[in-house]
């Protein structure tokens with residue numbers, strides 16, 4: 001592997017787009033305008049299941065400013081086949097088709113789009129559009145349908161989300177024969193919604209001659225482009241999707257959502273530019289984290305060695321797709337256990353399909369696992385951290401292969417030291433501050449480090465600067481800043497000389513931005529493209545000045561002060577302008593696709609690890625829980641930018657606190673609808689809820705995972721927090737609560 | 749349905765309830781012709797194309813739409829534009845001084861007090877208002893008085909760090 005000059009990487013740079021974001025100049029999808037812009041407002045079904053009988057559009061069309069109302073009855077004819085509605089993240093099954101027919105599959109299903117000259121007219125008309133429905137019996141509570149639980153269907157999406165491995169050894173026997181056992185079947189968390197601060201919006205610019213420029217809130221410009229082209233029968237080159245700034249997504253933008261469909265349909269039909277922005281309530285009418293019920297059984301020898309593990313998850317899905325996530329596979333990657341039984345089942349009910357939400361699967365599965373280990377430690381009268389160290393996995397036992405790198409032990413040790421873990425008195429209810437009980441809890445975290453194929457392009461411009469491009473988005477993760485750092489190093493130039501351009505489907509292919517694989521995936525492509533450009537420039541130099549550069553190789557040249565020169569002999573140089581002249585082109589480009597080596601991928605388990613330590617205070621009379629401090633020690637390879645990296649982890653920790661103590665979408669199963677689709681009743685932590693959060697990045701070197709040696713950080717900050725908090729609550733109060741979020745009334 | 753008596757009319761300006769609103773926005777006197785039901789937030793975003801002020805809920809639940817009105821922080825989504833006739837409004841676009849970033853804006857960048865940036869204009873306007881109110885005496889009180897501004901990216905601690913860097917509480921001793 002070629003070594004990369006690491007001058008910019010490792011610097012705690014502030015976000016390059018910072019000034020645009022703090023002055024309001026950064027524009028998001030629903031903020032682009034056109035002189036003839038129309039506003040679309042979506043109408044949603046008010047029943048969970050049945051058929052539309054009649055939509056009374058006639059009177060509404062007479063209201064001022066109303067241009068058109070689209071329903072399943074008058075929508076244009078669209079693609080025929082299911083696969084044409086599919087996208088890079090579609091679960092196995094039949095994708096939901098907006099305005100397809102009269103059938104209602106879930107509460108809140110989009111059933112009409114009102115298009116008007118102004119936002120207010122569209123909104124008003126949508127609010128008074130009367131619709132008759134024929135209701136059918138429905139069920140939305142999967143825990144009442146556990147008899148319907150079945151294995152998930154396999155499909156394209158299951159390639160990236162492996163189903164559980166086969167049973168190993170003899171779980172039942174080993175469990176029964178082990179002296180210490182822990183068992184529970186009531187681990188549960190409810191539905192959660194992504195709720196990015198920016199609501200989903202699409203502005204479709206009707207450019208004429210069949211061409212569309214679409215500003216979409218998405219995590220994948222190419223994914224949206226593919227969907228629009230397929231569904232509306234347009235050619236790829238006529239559809240350009242731009243996502244310059246994305247106001248958070250956390251998974252909600254991994255699939256094209258219905259505002260995209262609506263906006264494009266209306267623009268094509270009306271031959272005008274159309275913007276469709278969802279309301280906050282409508283943000284609860286597509287994907288969500290599925291409520292999941294889990295069982296766990298763990299047994300150990302008296303010395304703490306774990307002998308048997310059974311982890312079973314039963315999750316909700318829709319009637320039309322089998323959404324899956326990796327919930328139960330983690331235990332045997334984290335801990336060597338000879339006898340395992342891991343199961344994962346789905347129960348379809350009348351809801352929209354679940355959708356990956358920040359740390360899908362991992363944040364679900366680690367909760368029972370890491371809580372059960374805490375219970376086991378108490379049964380064994382052993383420190384919970386010592387129990388993890390006793391069962392430390394030197395290799396991935398579930399696949400019988402080594403880790404590409406794993407500094408989890410350092411996470412445990414450095415984290416415990418800095419947090420003061422061993423100051424804890426193990427007895428529950430033994431620590432207090434005034435009328436508040438104090439508890440410490442810890443848990444382990446893991447998240448897979450994937451690399452997918454991606455392409456990037458590097459260019460020497462006519463101004464003698466460098467430009468690097470990828471279609472990737474920046475959903476707030478710091479992609480722009482980090483990619484600029486990576487490109488600068490790969491080219492061997494300063495930050496001011498490179499510009500990273502992104503968020504446009506016209507640019508080289510990048511997969512959807514998720515799974516914590518962006519730095520690894522796009523970063524590797526950027527490195528490859530920059531190296532290809534350096535090679536090309538050297539070739540041109542050799543053409544221009546053959547003898548001087550004859551023996552030089554790509555790694556032996558520098559690009560400084562507008563010249564390509566020999567690193568050893570800087571006075572042997574040729575100017576960028578001369579290179580451009582010799583090439584006979586306005587600019588010199590190189591692009592490269594990075595495809596990770598499948599053999600390497602097969603040989604190693606690649607994952608980021610973490611150890612989380614949490615202190616809670618619980619009001620003894622009121623049961624109110626407060627996370628007073630939390631520390632996460634993370635091993636994730638090379639940290640490209642410590643500042644944005646820290647924010648990723650801290651943001652994940654806030655999500656962990658939210659999952660443990662705050663957020664949940666509540667369903668009224670008699671009505672089949674969500675009861676709190678708004679930010680007042682869907683609780684997320686506010687500033688006053690967040691206290692001392694600390695992050696340690698332990699050193700970890702990884703030559704295998706990708707050329708940057710860097711693992712993703714988007715998810716690893718969350719996964720360990722909920723169990724660590726639940727364990728701390730136990731330590732404080734002596735109560736084991738297996739449901740999330742934990743509310744004060746459960747402690748009273 | 750009481751609205752159906754309005755005849756079909758695609759030209760909004762012909763609705764006879766249109767009002768003229770005159771306000772100063774970021775130091776500039778501005779006049780708009782608006783129906784009375786347009787919120788200040790939508791007037792800014794749709795009519796003046798000042799999209800720096802964000803909409804996160806439209807229901808007064810998130811703080812993303814916070815602007816300064818006559819020196820006080822308000823939620824522009826819960827404010828009808830016509831009710832602010834003759835007022836002076838400062839939006840995020842008017843917080844910097846002639847291209848020189850406000851100290852809070854600088855601190856937000858320095859402390860990495862945002863990720864996606866969507867809650868940021870509201871956080872900054874709210875913090876400007878909170879500082880002028882001068883009630884908060886310490887970090888905990890700043891946290892409390894900033895709690896109407898949600899941040900889904902979880903940049904909460906950095907936001908408070910950035911504010912604390914700039915805010916010097918008045919001491920009443």
Ligand code: FES
Pocket residue numbers: 802803804805806807808809810811812813814823824825826
């Ligand atoms: S948009 Fe005004 S408070 Fe959310």
Ligand code: FES
Pocket residue numbers: 197247248476861862863864865866867868898899900901902903
């Ligand atoms: S920075 Fe994204 S919501 Fe606050």
